[in-house]
Amino acid sequence: MNEWEIEELVIEVAEHLDGFSPLVRPGHPAYLTGPAGARLVVHPIWNQRRRIRVLGVYPGGSRGTLPGLRRHEITVTAARGAKFVAKRIERRLLPDYRRDLLACRERLAKRAAENGTRAEIVETLVELLPEASLTENERETVVRWRLDGASGSFTVYGDTTSAIEIRAADRELTERIAYAVQHRST
Structure with missing residues (x-):
């Protein structure tokens, strides 16, 4: 998938994820931004055509300053459409990512x-x-x-x-x- 296909997919996926909106800027990765500071970055998988990697991102530099934060990432077949991708994100990525993001924000506030x-x-x-x-x-x-x-x-x-x-x-x-x-x- 090329950059504009990823951007289009992110815009469509955002329509199917409650509270999420697309953040698309030329020359930058495409993001889905959601409630409580949730940020999901979407990348193509270079050696697997029509598959994408969705990664939950912590607030700026948290993984370096707060040891032990888990990595939250899934791969999904983009060819099945935006609704399918959104369901996979909702079911496989968001539950654990939201829990750990909340814990990260609490640790940062402390x-x-x-x-x-x-x-x-x-x-x-x-x-x-x-x-x-x-x-x-x-x-x-x-x-x-x-x-x-x-x-x-x-x-x-x-x-x-x-x-x-x-x-x-x-x-x-x-x-x-x-x-x-x-x-x-x-």
């Missing part, structure tokens, strides 16, 4: 909330310790600081401070930092 809390804690620490340096990656932020003779570091994972190290600080500074971290993390 991660976003954790990252927001982590950003608040880091912001508080930087306000208290303006000379602090930050090292960030996707899962943690390390705040290193030096104030007069005192120094230390905080490693913040997700929504909690996991490791605190303070060296040679007076009691007042230690209590201010502890109070600020506790206040922001609750």
